[in-house]
Amino acid sequence: MPPPTPPAVSDQVIINFPKEHVLLLTLNRPKSLNALTPQMENDLRSVLNWFEDEPSLWVVIVTGAGRAFCAGADLKAWNLNEQSGKSQEPDTILANVNGFASISRRESKKPFIAAVNGSSFGGGTELILNCDLVVASKEAVFGLPEVKRGVIAIQGGIPRLARTAGHQLASEMLLLGKPVSADDARNRFGFVNVVVSPSEVLPTAIALASQIVANSPDSVQSTKRALLLSATHSNNETVAVHVRSAETLANLQGDNIKEGLRAFNEKRNPVWKNPGTRAAKL
Structure with a gap:
């Protein structure tokens, strides 16, 4: 590419x-x-x-x-x-x-x-x-x-x-x-x-x-957001804001979380898509 x-x-x-x-x-x-x-x-x-x-x-x-x-x-x-x-x-x-x-x-x-x-x-x-x-x-x-x-x-x-x-x-x-x-x-x-x-x-x-x-870009970006939040928030505040962040929602609702779990069960390396990618719904 x-x-x-x-x-x-x-x-x-x-x-x-x-x-x-x-x-x-x-x-x-x-x-x-x-x-x-x-x-x-x-x-x-x-x-x-x-x-x-x-x-x-x-x-x-x-x-x-x-x-x-x-x-x-x-x-x-x-x-x-x-x-x-x-x-x-x-x-x-x-x-x-x-x-x-x-x-x-x-x-x-x-x-x-x-x-x-x-x-x-x-x-x-x-x-x-x-x-x-x-x-x-x-x-x-x-x-x-x-x-x-x-x-x-x-x-x-x-x-x-x-x-x-x-x-x-x-x-x-x-x-x-x-x-x-x-x-x-x-x-x-x-x-x-x-x-x-x-x-x-x-x-x-x-x-x-x-x-x-080599890691899921959605997971990486959500984790990076939590790192940034932790510099200015308490532990509980970080979690509360992090779980509702755009990066975490993109991870939870995207294709890469499905691919990562599927690849683990199929004993193969995952093939990641660009962050935020979601399969089109018919």
Whole structure:
């Protein structure tokens, strides 16, 4: 089956389909360590909004070109805006509902995997903190150095890191502006799943995506919704909202639940349909 046709983007974002149902996005400003520009932001927003609505795509991997994953915001451009009186305003920040790179505050029903090929700072680390699985090169470094530049990690990274690492460890990164190694990000701070050699970062991320797409996409999306709800709701509240969510209803009423149970009883691998698929009633 040929891959779907994505929206047109600039050369600052590269789009690939390494496996069926898997989208790969590569941040492509290697000379600038993949620092985000307004053009890249627009490209990512366009592609990810399309991804959300494209039923044949079930997982997205985000990585960087060259030796860095993402250096965060383009501070040179930010400085020009500040010096010209174009300061950031709270309403502007809140209006960008999906956060940095259209990822750091995005509440997607589909899994996001970060393939961290090198250093990540500022907004780059904030977007990683909002991914579901993180594969990091053993040479990767993660930092939230905003306080060293007079700015704030305001795009969702603070609450995500505090929930994952706890107050004191989060303070090491946020209040000291202290970078951490890939091993520390995994073993101490808890936001990296796997640390591998540089050459294995993308293959490992693709392997994880392959494991996800081997599962029912309806079940995966309903489970992802429960994970998101659990960050802001109590256990009983999570269950109450989750069972009535669109993703859970699509699972309970769709074809994939029937296929999964049938395949188990027939001792074969299931053949999944795109999420939300229901047989037409005669």
